[in-house]
Amino acid sequence: MKYLVTGAAGFIGFYLTKRLCEAGHEVVGIDNLNDYYDVNLKHARLKELEIYQNFRFQKLDLADREGVAKLFEAEQFQRVIHLAAQAGVRYSLDNPMAYADSNLVGHLTILEGCRHHNIEHLVYASSSSVYGLNSKTPFSTSDSVDHPISLYAATKKSNELMSHTYSHLYGIPTTGLRFFTVYGPWGRPDMALFKFAKLITEGKPIDVYNNGNLSRDFTYIDDIVEGIIRIQDVIPQKDENWTVESGSPAQSSAPYKVYNIGNGNPVKLESFIDSLESALNIKAQKNYMPMQPGDVYKTYADVDNLFEITGFKPNTSIEAGVTKFVDWYQAFYKA
Ligand SMILES: NC(=O)c1ccc[n+]([C@@H]2O[C@H](COP(=O)([O-])OP(=O)(O)OC[C@H]3O[C@@H](n4cnc5c(N)ncnc54)[C@H](O)[C@@H]3O)[C@@H](O)[C@H]2O)c1
Secondary structure: OEEEEEOOOOHHHHHHHHHHHHOOOEEEEEEOOOOOOOHHHHHHHHHHHOOOOOEEEEEOOOOOHHHHHHHHHHHOOOEEEEOOOOOOOOHHHHOHHHHHHHHHHHHHHHHHHHHHOOOOEEEEEEEHHHHOOOOOOOEOOOOOOOOOOOHHHHHHHHHHHHHHHHHHHHOOOEEEEEEOOEEOOOOOOOOHHHHHHHHHHOOOOEEEHHHHOOEEOOEEHHHHHHHHHHHOOOOOOOOOOOOOOOOOOOOOOOOEEEEEEOOOOOEEHHHHHHHHHHHHOOOOOEEEOOOOOOOOOEOOEOOHHHHHHHOOOOOOOHHHHHHHHHHHHHHHOOO
16 A cells, blocks of 8 residues: 655654554655654654655645645545644744644645545654543543644644544544653653753763643554554444434544543552653653643553453553663663
């Protein structure tokens, strides 16, 4: 099959591209290689992908309407896995326009490409951050998600709304995946695990927000990729019996679906740090800090729908995952 993977130089896009190439699919990856975090890491990921004859990379910005339209016209993809975005909750407080360009305009250029080229399935990244002010846990895709607390989250919720509209108007099958705090080797330098590993290794203190009183449903990268690989084969169909009043917001009369992919096992920030300390074999110096604006207290995924439809749910323990990350981190950075 022929795939477009957006954000192929990014953390999740890199792993997904690898999996698709290993399965023998033809993959065209795009990425604008922006410097939101260390560009060398993005280049290093792309270098790892160079070994696949069935992979081609094009540097392209999602917001480049003509460029994206030309790519769809030239390549005639069957499926699109759209992972490129401006990620990060905290960065969205200071750089809101980056989210408008990459996540709103960017999502629309991809939807337009799908609209004009008869794409069999568009799978795109949403986020657990859409649950915003929801306090009922675990977070279920049947809950309403109308109260985001960061612009990042609002753009991800918007992606779901925009996708629904295109599924309804043009019959494009779309599936949104709400990922829960993804971590692992080749992970993102702006995320806690990476930042903490670097600071602890350098003997510097780490900032522990809300005095450590936070929980995250950390999800190991291999579990995320397994979830994407299985879901992209489940192509949403129209459901004439669905109504807003009787159905779940994660479905529709249109060929539209939304799933959570999370570990289903929230971990307290303090125990997460314990796992990292034991993998590094160094004690962390901690700066206890207040809550940060835009952050949520707890994330916890209900993955029953994912399991029901794919027979899979994430199952990597935090200890195993953190150890794999540390092994990679120490080898890659010779730390
Ligand atoms: N990692 C997580 O914990 C997590 C959690 C929830 C949702 N997500 C979502 O999953 C997706 C992948 O996340 P990731 O962790 O791999 O992030 P990442 O930042 O490592 O990857 C995203 C890639 O997209 C590229 N990109 C950004 N804007 C672009 C644009 N305008 N045009 C072209 N390329 C662009 C970046 O250069 C980057 O390489 C994102 O949509 C993110 O919002 C991630």
